[in-house]
Amino acid sequence: MKQTIRSFALGIFLSVTLLAAIFFLENNEEKEPAVSVSEMIETIESEGYEVYTHQQAESLKNTAVQEKTDSKQETEQKEEQEDKPAETVITVTEGMTTSQLVNQLTSAEIIEDEQSFIDFLIENDYSKKIQIGKFGLEKDMTYKEIAERLTGK
Numbered sequence: 001m002k003q004t005i006r007s008f009a010l011g012i013f014l015s016v017t018l019l020a021a022i023f024f025l026e027n028n029e030e031k032e033p034a035v036s037v038s039e040m041i042e043t044i045e046s047e048g049y050e051v052y053t054h055q056q057a058e059s060l061k062n063t064a065v066q067e068k069t070d071s072k073q074e075t076e077q078k079e080e081q082e083d084k085p086a087e088t089v090i091t092v093t094e095g096m097t098t099s100q101l102v103n104q105l106t107s108a109e110i111i112e113d114e115q116s117f118i119d120f121l122i123e124n125d126y127s128k129k130i131q132i133g134k135f136g137l138e139k140d141m142t143y144k145e146i147a148e149r150l151t152g153k
Helices: 002-025 037-046 054-083 098-107 114-123 143-151
Strands: 087-092 133-138
Touching: 087 098, 098 114, 114 143, 133 143
Parallel strands: none
Antiparallel strands: 087 133
């Protein structure tokens, strides 16, 4: 058994040595001829690609970064504008009834149900405390917030 393993190892050693000698001593006459930069560019462009110098690539990169920054700022500005609810100015004049005020609020789409808002004003004693003037109201306000704004509380 010992003799078999030694023979096998010697065979592997001789094979590796022979392959290494062939690899390192062989003349590589099949080298590719050197291609000039202009030929490489022509070949690449003929395949549908674009070739840029380092300066052109940096310029394009900076332009893209600037456009991205501008786009991000525009998006943030739009989000800020969207975050602010639209304020509607409601005018309460002398002698105006609660029903007239509620009609005005409904037409401005600040409230949806006239009767429930009238009931809220009466139940919470706001209906007699409504002040004369102009009030900025937003569509997402609660009945309580609207009533407090109209009564000056």
